Amino acid sequence: DQQVKQNSPSLSVQEGRISILNCDYTNSMFDYFLWYKKYPAEGPTFLISISSIKDKNEDGRFTVFLNKSAKHLSLHIVPSQPGDSAVYFCAAKGSGAGSYQLTFGKGTKLSVIP
Amino acid sequence: GAGVSQTPSNKVTEKGKYVELRCDPISGHTALYWYRQSLGQGPEFLIYFQGTGAADDSGLPNDRFFAVRPEGSVSTLKIQRTERGDSAVYLCASSLTASTLYNEQFFGPGTRLTVL
Numbered sequence: 001d002q003q004v005k006q007n008s009p010s011l012s013v014q015e016g017r018i019s020i021l022n023c024d025y026t027n028s029m030f031d032y033f034l035w036y037k038k039y040p041a042e043g044p045t046f047l048i049s050i051s052s053i054k055d056k057n058e059d060g061r062f063t064v065f066l067n068k069s070a071k072h073l074s075l076h077i078v079p080s081q082p083g084d085s086a087v088y089f090c091a092a093k094g095s096g097a098g099s100y101q102l103t104f105g106k107g108t109k110l111s112v113i114p
Numbered sequence: 115g116a117g118v119s120q121t122p123s124n125k126v127t128e129k130g131k132y133v134e135l136r137c138d139p140i141s142g143h144t145a146l147y148w149y150r151q152s153l154g155q156g157p158e159f160l161i162y163f164q165g166t167g168a169a170d171d172s173g174l175p176n177d178r179f180f181a182v183r184p185e186g187s188v189s190t191l192k193i194q195r196t197e198r199g200d201s202a203v204y205l206c207a208s209s210l211t212a213s214t215l216y217n218e219q220f221f222g223p224g225t226r227l228t229v230l
Contacts, residue, residue: 004156043118043205043221044157089156100145100209101170102219104156
């Protein structure tokens with residue numbers, strides 16, 4: 001039973017355009033959400049996060065939107081660059097017992113075409 | 115500053131053998147986590163240490179898996195009687211502390227385990 005779902009295994013975007021990666025979750029106890037970026041043969045690196053008390057968080061070219069009622073979040077990358085090509089994981093944490101555990105989606109492989 | 119390091123980067127073993135995977139967390143980080151990433155999946159939680167003790171080992175798949183962190187720094191994940199289904203990338207992460215929701219976990223590059 002997957003609690004964090006990334007339904008698009010892959011996404012191709014032209015350089016300079018917007019990349020939108022989507023994530024859905026089912027556990028209403030989650031209240032902190034993170035995006036990690038992973039290059040081959042490297043560990044995931046933290047990209048951006050959002051608390052459930054917010055609906056938007058922005059950091060440079062990266063913006064994460066959270067829709068709590070729909071249990072949906074998305075990562076926007078504008079403008080997309082070839083170096084953004086990687087696998088992006090959505091992850092979630094709760095605030096109760098086990099709040100240190102990250103629950104990950106399966107990932108979306110982003111390819112930015114020059 | 116050094117990040118999380120893991121050794122070996124690759125490990126090939128035969129079914130039934132014993133393996134040890136090592137993790138060196140970021141200096142000063144008291145919390146340490148092990149995750150396992152199977153092909154086509156996201157990382158899945160295995161075990162969490164706060165200091166020397168395993169605070170939560172609920173993610174370990176069975177009693178063939180065991181992890182230690184005797185001095186509150188380096189951790190070793192031990193797998194007995196390996197099976198082909200154990201083949202995966204084993205990721206270690208550390209954070210300054212685990213006591214708040216917003217602690218960022220820093221991941222190592224992982225150890226790719228292949229059981230033949």
